[in-house]
Structures are given as structure tokens and as C-alpha cells.
Amino acid sequence: MIALVDCNSFYASCEKVFRPDLQDKPVVVLSNNDGCIVAMSKEAKDLGIKRGAPLFKCRQQLKDQESLCFSSNYTLYQDLSNRVMALLARETSHIEVYSIDEAFLSVDSPPSATREWGLEIIKIISQNLGIPVSVGVGRSKTLAKAAATLAKKSPQGYFAMLPSMEERVLKEIPVHKIWGIGPSKADYLLSRSILTAWDLRNMDDWDVKKTMTLVTLKTLWELRGKPSIEDEDPQTDKKGILSSLGFSSPIKEKQELQRAVASYMSRAVRKLWSQNSQTSNVTVFIMTNRFKENYYFKEYSQRLENPSSYLPELIKAALNCLEHLFIRGLEYHKAGVLLHGITPEASVQLDLFSERNNSRDRISLVVKEMEQRYGRDILKPLASAMEDRWAMKRELLSPAYTTCWEELPRVY
Amino acid sequence: MYSSFVLPLFLEPVKAGFPSPASDYAEGSLDLNEFLIRDRVSTFYVRVAGDSMIGAGIFSKDILMVDRGLQAKHGDIVVAAVQGEFTVKRIFFKERDRVILHPENELYPDMELDCRDELTLFGVVTAVVRKLKP
Numbered sequence: 001m002i003a004l005v006d007c008n009s010f011y012a013s014c015e016k017v018f019r020p021d022l023q024d025k026p027v028v029v030l031s032n033n034d035g036c037i038v039a040m041s042k043e044a045k046d047l048g049i050k051r052g053a054p055l056f057k058c059r060q061q062l063k064d065q066e067s068l069c070f071s072s073n074y075t076l077y078q079d080l081s082n083r084v085m086a087l088l089a090r091e092t093s094h095i096e097v098y099s100i101d102e103a104f105l106s107v108d109s110p111p112s113a114t115r116e117w118g119l120e121i122i123k124i125i126s127q128n129l130g131i132p133v134s135v136g137v138g139r140s141k142t143l144a145k146a147a148a149t150l151a152k153k154s155p156q157g158y159f160a161m162l163p164s165m166e167e168r169v170l171k172e173i174p175v176h177k178i179w180g181i182g183p184s185k186a187d188y189l190l191s192r193s194i195l196t197a198w199d200l201r202n203m204d205d206w207d208v209k210k211t212m213t214l215v216t217l218k219t220l221w222e223l224r225g226k227p228s229i230e231d232e233d234p235q236t237d238k239k240g241i242l243s244s245l246g247f248s249s250p251i252k253e254k255q256e257l258q259r260a261v262a263s264y265m266s267r268a269v270r271k272l273w274s275q276n277s278q279t280s281n282v283t284v285f286i287m288t289n290r291f292k293e294n295y296y297f298k299e300y301s302q303r304l305e306n307p308s309s310y311l312p313e314l315i316k317a318a319l320n321c322l323e324h325l326f327i328r329g330l331e332y333h334k335a336g337v338l339l340h341g342i343t344p345e346a347s348v349q350l351d352l353f354s355e356r357n358n359s360r361d362r363i364s365l366v367v368k369e370m371e372q373r374y375g376r377d378i379l380k381p382l383a384s385a386m387e388d389r390w391a392m393k394r395e396l397l398s399p400a401y402t403t404c405w406e407e408l409p410r411v412y
Numbered sequence: 413m414y415s416s417f418v419l420p421l422f423l424e425p426v427k428a429g430f431p432s433p434a435s436d437y438a439e440g441s442l443d444l445n446e447f448l449i450r451d452r453v454s455t456f457y458v459r460v461a462g463d464s465m466i467g468a469g470i471f472s473k474d475i476l477m478v479d480r481g482l483q484a485k486h487g488d489i490v491v492a493a494v495q496g497e498f499t500v501k502r503i504f505f506k507e508r509d510r511v512i513l514h515p516e517n518e519l520y521p522d523m524e525l526d527c528r529d530e531l532t533l534f535g536v537v538t539a540v541v542r543k544l545k546p
Binding site: 018020021022023083086087127128129130401402405408409410411412 | 454464534
């Protein structure tokens, strides 16, 4: 069995962890550049506020309810996400971190103990981090995903779709609600009177393969309880460092994508620093939702002249890769940075300009120290800082509670 | 937190006179994170504002290490949310879900609360960090 653990209203939940005054208040989180709502708490959902709505449309409504708007604080969300995933990894033999707020876990416990295991996970994440999660269990990822949707509606946040329940449950799920069935596929299926997940499950393999795509065929197998969708991250060689995550809502703007890639690179470089090593290759990949029409996945690699662990240089390389990948008009779902050709710092040949390298090392050290003292954004490569048109929205940004000594939560 | 300071620990006593052949080998290292933190994943840092806990050696501007993974016990120092604000106090459990939050400073009164609806425990304070030089 496979479990999907999904953080409830993740960004909004993160904002609440260090704000006890907001516990039962509506909270919404905005995208950084266009002022649209990308996430909201349960209380905000109950007000009828919709994801993707521009802030100005619901400003008055939010004001009346004493609710709070936040600008996306990715530093905070990423730190809490890392902690969630670290705790989850302790509860399973295999974890696939699917996005910043979701992970697939293989269920190792016997069927009779699965419920207990799922409820224990909910309790652990809630107690240790204050983040509410729900757990859906099924025989495949697609079934686990469907179960997780039902789990969100159950009071305990847990739902297992046992094989014996599949028929009853799948007959209740409209076809467009299935993971991987986008609007146009759903329209096509509806036109053929395939209305529910159960109808799709019972379609003929050849029919699906002929009239739709292999991806849909896999979805069909998954609905039958046969795991067919493999892990999403590209295979990395053992010496590689991968930093990649799905976005919680799709990104269209190049600028936003650049910021994501730069931040993934910062994470990867931190790993590099912690291993005292350098990298000689940078690969960046971006992808759209693979279940949607015109699925786009592309990666681009750049070899560095000299192995490096110098953040600005590596960010520059990553952004250069992105130039070769980005196509306007697509909705990107995931991006990642891969460092490979990693060597220990000591074994890197010193070139004639080793003096320059020394000054770079010193810069890296200063950056590390400044960031810990004053926060991630105190120093940044000029290129990305110049493009920071969203700086004026900073009044909505919550502190980097967990990653900056100057911004720790206060206790009285 | 990516920088950890590692101090070598020498088990060989220092002898005057001729050097011990073993003194070239450091036997291990001391890592303050390892000493202070039970579990990094559930440990958060907070900054103290105010003097309500000076009797327990907790001063304004100190950094507290707070472990959310620990179950608070009678007499522990905890961080709790009361009326929408985080507070650090010593906790005493009384009968029927009543708790007392006790400041370690005579100038402040005890607070008696219902732990079901008037307070939410954030975590147990496990260490105080105070730098003596900037």
C-alpha cells in the first residue's frame, strides 16, 4: 500500500505556526509578483475566497474578518517542509517528496496496523511542527491521492481505500477529480460517457492506448491497484546533488522561475559546502504538469571551466541554463537543479589564479555568516536583486522565524 | 544551520617532558549542537523579551532552544501560547485540566489556566543560549 501525506493549506499553516494570535483567523498567502492568492487557511476557504483570485477583489471581505495577508515566505515554507519530510522519512522505508507539501510513503506496517500508523503520522507532524496533515492510503499513488482528498474531509484526517472498498469509492469520484485527468481529457471521457473513476478503471486497455495517451493508460492501471507511476525525480548518480521541488501552484512568469531556480541552487550549494566539495557541472530542468496536454520537460547542462562552490557563479550558470529552457506561456509545475561531477575541495587543481579563488572563498564565508545573522536575503547576487520588483510588497512578508537569528519568534 | 564548530577532544593527558606517541590523534570532537539538541527536526529557537523568568537564569534577549517533540512534565519550563502571545513560564499541572504558569520573578503573578482552551503548548525549553561577547 502507498500513502500520500498532504499538508493542509500548507503555506497558510506555516504562517500560523509562529502566530498564535492567528490560530482561528482566516489567513491568505499571495504570490510574490502579481498579488494573487496562492494559498489560504480553512477559515479563508469558508469565506468563499478562491485560489487564484487577485487580492484587490477580496480585500474588503478579508478586512471585515480581521484576516491577514502574507507575501510568500519561501524560506520559512522550505524550512518547515524539510522538517515535515525528515519526520516522514523516519516512518517509512521509502519516501518520494512529491512537492513542497506532499509526499508518497510506502506503507510498511501490516494492514491491521495501517490506520494506527496513519493517525500516528498526523499526530507526530502536528505535535513536532504544528502543521496539520492528512493521510490517504491506497494500492497505488493514484488511489492514495484519491484517498487523501477524502481524508481531508474526514474529522481525523485519515482515509484508507482498502481493495474491498475501491468499487464503492471510485463510483463516487467524478472522472475529472482523478489525479492526472485534466479538463480536456475529462471532456473527452465525458463525451464517451465515462463519468466516474470506476468507469475509467473498467475501460479497455487498447481503447485507452489508441484514443488517449500512455499516461492515461497508466492512470487506468493505477486505478486497478497496480502501481504504474514511477518516482518523478531524474535518477542521479551517487555523486550528484539534486535540489528540486514541485510548486504548490503553477508558475508562469520567468522571473518567478528564476527565483525558484536560484533558491534551489542556494540549497544545493549549501549541501556542497557541508561536504566541502565543488562541482563541475550544473543541470537545470523544468517541467509542466505531466498529466496535462502538451507536457513539457527539458533539461540543460552546463560544464564549468573550473570546479566551483561559489554561489554567485553557480546561480549564474543555473540562470543561463534556464534561458535555454524557458518557453513563455507554459505553466510550470516543477523545477530542479542538479550538481554533478562533484569533487572534494582539496583535490581540485589550483590554477594560476588561486589568489582570486581565495578571495572567493572569503566571500562565501562572509555570505554564510551574514545570512545566519541577518537572514537569507541580506546579501544576494546583484543580478537577482536588480530584478526584485516585488520588494515593495515586503511589508506583507513574515519573518524568517527559523533561519535567521535576528528574526526569531519572541516569547514574553 | 550549516556551520557547526567542531572542537577536538584529546583523551591523552598532557604530560610535561617527552611527548606521548598517541597525542597526535584526536579521539573525537565536541559539537555543541549534539550536546544541546535532542532532535534538530523538532527544535526551534525563540528570543526572550522581558524579565519574567530571571529567577531561572533566563534573561531578556536570551535565545531559548525549544523542543516541540517532548511531552511537558510537571515543573518543566515551557513556551506556551496564551491569549495569542507566546510566553515562557514554568508549568505545573493541577487536577481537572488546570495548569499553573509560574513566572520566576516575584514581580509577576502566577496564571492559572485551563489547558484545553486557554493555552496551547508550543514546546519544552531545553537550553538557554547567551553570548557574553558579540
